[in-house]
Amino acid sequence: MQTPKKVGITGSGLVGSLLAIYLKRQGHHVDVYDRRPDIRNMEFSGRSINLAVSTRGWKALEYVGIREDIQALAIPMDKRAIHVQGKPVYYQYYGKEGEAIYSISRGVLNKKMIDLAEQAGANFIFNSKVWDVSLSEAILYTGGSEKESWEPQEYDLIFGADGAFSRIRHKMQRSSMFNYSQKFLKTGYKELSIPAGAGNTHKMDKNSLHIWPRGEFMLIALPNLDGSFTCTLFMPYHGACSFEQLDTESKVTEFFKAHFDDVIKDMPELLTEFFKNPTSSLVTIKCEPWTSFDKVALIGDAAHAIVPFYGQGMNVGFEDITVLNQFIEKHGDNWKAIFENYQSERKPNADAVAELSYRNFIEMSSKTADEKFILRKNIEKRFAAKYPDKWMPLYSRVTFSTDPYSHALEQGDFQKSIMDKVMEMDDIEQIWDSQEVENKILQELQTK
Structure with missing residues (x-):
């Protein structure tokens, strides 16, 4: 004292x-x-991004x-739910079984x-x-x-x-x-929402952080206890697909139908919220x-x-x-x-x-939908599960440990250099879960 x-x-x-x-x-x-x-x-609404504890x-x-x-x-989220156009929703788990981040308003x-x-x-x-x-x-x-x-x-x-x-x-x-x-990023954000379904149920998987990756822009949704989702649209301020272009109700409707067709039906207040809520800076x-x-x-x-x-x-x-x-x-x-x-x-x-x-930001908006990125993450996850004393994925090191951020960044850069070499191996798509790939990672780990 x-x-x-x-x-x-x-x-x-x-x-x-x-x-x-x-x-x-x-x-x-x-x-x-x-x-x-x-x-x-x-x-309290209009300028918020749900928090992830x-x-x-x-x-x-x-x-x-x-x-x-x-x-x-709070609501535990143990995975990302990736909404790619023209494909079924697929899931990327954050960490080991039982590890989750928690959504809270x-x-x-x-x-x-x-x-x-x-x-x-x-x-x-x-x-x-x-x-x-x-x-x-x-x-x-x-x-x-x-x-x-x-x-x-x-x-x-x-x-x-x-x-x-x-x-x-x-x-x-x-x-x-x-x-x-x-x-400042050239990207801003706007808060939107998905209301609860009948009986305060969630209209999508409630234990996921939902992402609609679309390259330069993306939509995310995090669950709330009352059955709703807090959504955030991240977009450039200026350019072809940007906030400045979405200046009429018809343009907003057309944009969401073109890029977020699987969720627009669940956003009855979209137009009201879009023009009422501010576009905030990052x-x-x-x-x-x-x-x-x-x-x-x-x-x-x-x-x-x-x-x-x-x-x-x-x-x-x-x-x-x-x-x-x-x-x-x-x-x-x-x-x-x-x-x-x-x-x-x-x-x-x-x-x-x-x-x-x-x-x-680059990973969430672009790479989560990339097949090479998904393969890369699967290789890392498999190796980390077999050799937990030798490899902790960067996301887990930042999110599920108290390792200093500076050390996490250093280790992440080192691991990235290894994975860059692994991804250049011949026929990596076919041999990704082989002993050959394991040996390559083990060999590269010795170089530090």
């Missing part, structure tokens, strides 16, 4: 709420500020005893996390805009508008958990020697340093926003908290050592998962 401090957190999202629980467990007074109203009193996220939740509370709101989870943080003793201050921060003094300045006089809120420590466009990070960016970059943000004056630290998307294609955005933010807490327990009241170690441990891993997430 640390010496109690007064801690301010900006952002009542998933990371801010979980961080509040951890810090309360350490005995601190915790205030959480959010410029928005309390989302528990709001309808995996091993790193569960570890963080389990440590503070709330895994069961959250798992009750962002809004449902966020509301529950705020409830749990309040139960732990955190104080939430909604409708409170933070306009400025004194990094050296740990003072937040709040007020109704930018032109009004601001109220100083003094703290011992401040954590910026206020997302990709963090007000705390914005102030840090104006400091000397602060590095920052942001990169950005990767990197920065350094994450801390200032041993009093202020960034965490979650405020430090490292990533694109959502590995399902790791929330999981990496939760793992930030796990690692931060490990250093809290190791260094006690030495916040200088806590912050230094937290940043040095997490920064390279955040950069690695950003790269992994971008690469998985």
Whole structure:
């Protein structure tokens, strides 16, 4: 237990709420500020991609005893369901038997996390805009508008958990020697839905993450407990098949009939949702340093926003908290050592998962429907099952382990180089499950 401090957190999202629980467990007074109203009193829709909780996220939740509370709101997905035009749906299992990622509504989870943080003793201050921060003094300045006089809120420590466009990070960016970059994809996304069937049943397999890969664009659908699916259409903003081209109801209808003919019948609100819900952007943000004056630290998307294609955005933010807490327990009241170690441990891993997430966009939108890719995955899966001590597929390493993301990326690149050589073997389609292929992989593994 640390010496109690007064801690301010900006952002009542998933990371801010979980961080509040951890810090309360350490005995601190915790205030959480959010410029928005309390989302528990709001309808939460229109800009969401369902979350996929995996091993790193569960570890963080389990440590503070709330895994069961959250798992009750989630649906396990043990496979991808690939919808290729003109072919039956086929399935790609994620990992070994019993391994699954868990679909959960962002809004449902966020509301529950705020409830749990309040139960732990955190104080939430909604409708409170933070306009400025004194990094050296740990003072937040709040007020109704930018032109009004601001109220100083003094703290011992401040954590910026206020997302990709963090007000705390914005102030840090104006400091000397602060590095920052942001990169937007030319692809945006729009939330759609498939309502529940009769008796709140799911109209498709409920234990799958459904993907309609179409090259430069794709549709995905994740299940909800009420029988519905949250769908997300990813498309370029501009070009032949793009959001800018779908500007009338007839064009949207024709587009979905042409590319998603097997699901359009299950989307009765398609046109209403398409024109009501915003087209949102996808950005990767990197920065350094994450801390200032041993009093202020960034965490979650405020430090490292990533694109959502590995399902790791929330999981990496939760793992930030796990690692931060490990250093809290190791260094006690030495916040200088806590912050230094937290940043040095997490920064390279955040950069690695950003790269992994971008690469998985290419895999999901294009390669999941490619026969060579499917064969490649089958070879890897067969070898990993026979030699689990020698080979863990990259997806499993990222999703079903707590191996550092940087090491996962390094190992993934090494394994890719091996599989590139395997796929060049003569008649690989016929000999893929042979001893010859096993021996080739074993031989290549010796080269590292």
